[in-house]
Amino acid sequence: xxxxTYVNAFTLALFVAIPLWAVVADEPFxxxxxxxxxxxxxxxxxxxxxxxxxGLVSLGHAVFFGLGGYSMGILAHHAQTYxxxxxxxxxxEGTKSMPVIWLTAIVVSSLAAxxxxxxxxxxxGVYFIMITLAFGQMFFFFAISWSEYGGEDGLSxxxxxxxxxxxxxxxxxxxxxxxxxxCLVLVFAWRLAxxxxxxxxxxxxxxxxxxxxVGLDPARLRLIAFVLSGAIAGLAGxxxxxxxxxxxxxxxxxxxxxxxxxxxILGGVGRLFGPVVGxxxxxxxxxxxxGLSEFWHIYLGLLLLLIVLFARGGLIGLVAGREAxxx
Amino acid sequence: MTxxxxxxxxxxxxxxxxxxxxxxxxxxxxxxxxxxxxxxxGEIHAIIGPNGAGKSTLIGQICxxxxxxxxxVHLLGKDxxxxxxxxxxxxxxxxxxxxxxLAMEDTVLQNAVLGALGASGKxxxxxxxxxxxRSLTQTAEEALVRVGLEDLARxxxxxxxxxxxRQLEVAVALTLRPKxxxxxxxxxxxxxxxxxxxxxxxxxxxxxxxxxxxxxxxDAVFSLADRISVLVYGEVIATGSVEExxxxxxxxxxxxxxxx
Numbered sequence: 001x002x003x004x005t006y007v008n009a010f011t012l013a014l015f016v017a018i019p020l021w022a023v024v025a026d027e028p029f030x031x032x033x034x035x036x037x038x039x040x041x042x043x044x045x046x047x048x049x050x051x052x053x054x055g056l057v058s059l060g061h062a063v064f065f066g067l068g069g070y071s072m073g074i075l076a077h078h079a080q081t082y083x084x085x086x087x088x089x090x091x092x093e094g095t096k097s098m099p100v101i102w103l104t105a106i107v108v109s110s111l112a113a114x115x116x117x118x119x120x121x122x123x124x125g126v127y128f129i130m131i132t133l134a135f136g137q138m139f140f141f142f143a144i145s146w147s148e149y150g151g152e153d154g155l156s157x158x159x160x161x162x163x164x165x166x167x168x169x170x171x172x173x174x175x176x177x178x179x180x181x182x183c184l185v186l187v188f189a190w191r192l193a194x195x196x197x198x199x200x201x202x203x204x205x206x207x208x209x210x211x212x213x214v215g216l217d218p219a220r221l222r223l224i225a226f227v228l229s230g231a232i233a234g235l236a237g238x239x240x241x242x243x244x245x246x247x248x249x250x251x252x253x254x255x256x257x258x259x260x261x262x263x264x265i266l267g268g269v270g271r272l273f274g275p276v277v278g279x280x281x282x283x284x285x286x287x288x289x290x291g292l293s294e295f296w297h298i299y300l301g302l303l304l305l306l307i308v309l310f311a312r313g314g315l316i317g318l319v320a321g322r323e324a325x326x327x
Numbered sequence: 328m329t330x331x332x333x334x335x336x337x338x339x340x341x342x343x344x345x346x347x348x349x350x351x352x353x354x355x356x357x358x359x360x361x362x363x364x365x366x367x368x369g370e371i372h373a374i375i376g377p378n379g380a381g382k383s384t385l386i387g388q389i390c391x392x393x394x395x396x397x398x399x400v401h402l403l404g405k406d407x408x409x410x411x412x413x414x415x416x417x418x419x420x421x422x423x424x425x426x427x428x429l430a431m432e433d434t435v436l437q438n439a440v441l442g443a444l445g446a447s448g449k450x451x452x453x454x455x456x457x458x459x460x461r462s463l464t465q466t467a468e469e470a471l472v473r474v475g476l477e478d479l480a481r482x483x484x485x486x487x488x489x490x491x492x493r494q495l496e497v498a499v500a501l502t503l504r505p506k507x508x509x510x511x512x513x514x515x516x517x518x519x520x521x522x523x524x525x526x527x528x529x530x531x532x533x534x535x536x537x538x539x540x541x542x543x544x545x546d547a548v549f550s551l552a553d554r555i556s557v558l559v560y561g562e563v564i565a566t567g568s569v570e571e572x573x574x575x576x577x578x579x580x581x582x583x584x585x586x587x
Contacts, residue, residue: 192453194458195453200444200450202433207430209424209428210424210438212411212412212413214441224451
């Protein structure tokens with residue numbers, strides 16, 4: 001086992017131990033914080049597929065996170081107001097069922113990622129960053145002006161959506177769901193990185209001309225990576241909306257995109273558990289530093305600066321050293 | 328030998344790779360001027376010329392990274408002028424680069440597996456471990472054995488010496504089972520020993536896939552080439568056997584100087 005494996009196992013252990021302690025100590029707020037961290041981690045694992053494996057610096061992942069959130073918001077809104085989402089050409093009703101909402105979130109954000117990817121992956125470097133950012137802003141302003149679903153004020157959902165066999169209103173049960181999904185997403189990302197697709201995508205980031213010279217299309221590899229990445233961010237968005245029982249255009253804002261990217265960079269770009277560590281540390285800092293000062297972002301900024309300057313492998317790189325050669 | 332047998336071997340076989348009158352200008356610079364040359368089965372055709380003669384531009388047009396202004400490129404008798412690099416690769420064109428373009432963070436084996444993956448044409452598999460897929464690793468390992476890198480398979484490519492990276496370039500090209508090879512200065516930066524080994528290797532390789540060889544190492548060119556074309560200011564000023572090129576007055580003046 002490499003040192004990184006121990007760091008990963010330790011991180012996972014924290015995600016189990018802290019909430020269990022919180023149940024025993026009756027600290028429901030800590031469970032909420034951990035749920036927040038787990039959901040952020042899912043979004044960041046998604047971004048890491050595009051950013052770490054594919055080298056795609058997307059500053060527009062809030063689009064997918066937001067679409068996931070609004071998928072939940074709109075479906076649940078219609079369910080709680082007993083109105084139909086659409087009556088023609090076929091009747092679509094709202095739902096309070098999490099699996100249906102998750103699936104909707106994944107499909108909607110994948111389709112958005114496909115379209116945005118086709119349009120933006122023609123560019124590279126800073127232009128790609130700008131185009132993804134521009135798409136994010138488009139969705140942000142669209143959500144603000146969409147008064148049917150709350151516009152600027154957002155949508156409140158009164159009761160958390162349900163999952164068969166669980167009482168999702170009990171914090172630890174909803175947390176368990178989120179942690180389970182995080183683990184599934186991690187297994188997927190782990191397999192993906194080692195798969196033929198992952199190998200080709202990884203090479204396309206480092207030496208695109210080489211990939212073309214062996215007869216593969218780097219652009220198509222990146223597009224599929226972008227879609228997978230967006231789908232996972234969308235799932236995270238649906239969970240985040242359910243955690244807060246609230247969706248608003250803020251989910252689409254560029255700050256959200258920036259935060260998801262911060263999780264990845266903080267923890268370690270391209271490392272399997274980088275996004276998980278990053279999300280956990282971010283939520284911890286947000287809580288502790290946020291309690292000390294309103295301007296806690298200054299300290300976050302300093303930390304980020306130090307990481308970027310001195311620890312290119314993020315916190316994981318700092319603790320576990322260079323990535324091991326896997327065979 | 329019967330007359331029939333003689334004619335069977337002397338009939339000019341159709342070229343594997345061919346450029347017909349390709350021209351390419353960058354502004355006022357005419358990098359390729361009406362270049363027509365071909366690569367026949369079993370041969371090594373060397374392209375030599377001073378720096379700035381347009382060798383890289385020529386290779387770019389053959390491999391599909393640069394579009395010629397006029398003229399056409401044919402691979403196995405098929406016009407591929409408008410086909411992308413990856414389509415030419417699929418049709419059997421292997422290439423090694425002057426400046427190694429390998430995935431440096433990856434292992435030697437991973438780079439070779441990438442070639443095998445390209446040859447398989449099936450990168451859309453998202454679950455199974457590529458390095459545990461025998462159909463891929465077998466091709467990759469065979470290619471590594473052929474260039475003598477099998478012992479370094481688990482090493483990071485960035486750890487390889489310059490010469491070893493060249494060997495890996497060749498191995499990746501071999502995984503594609505190419506029908507024609509374009510090699511851009513494979514000897515550059517190699518020590519005498521490595522250069523000698525690679526020369527011997529290319530000598531045998533030509534029977535598997537003919538090689539269009541751009542090379543500065545004249546010893547290697549003269550010992551390997553069946554034919555040599557000399558490129559000066561974007562123009563082929565002479566094509567011929569080693570002896571013909573050595574004897575050619577224009578070539579001596581333009582390029583070879585004392586070396587010949």
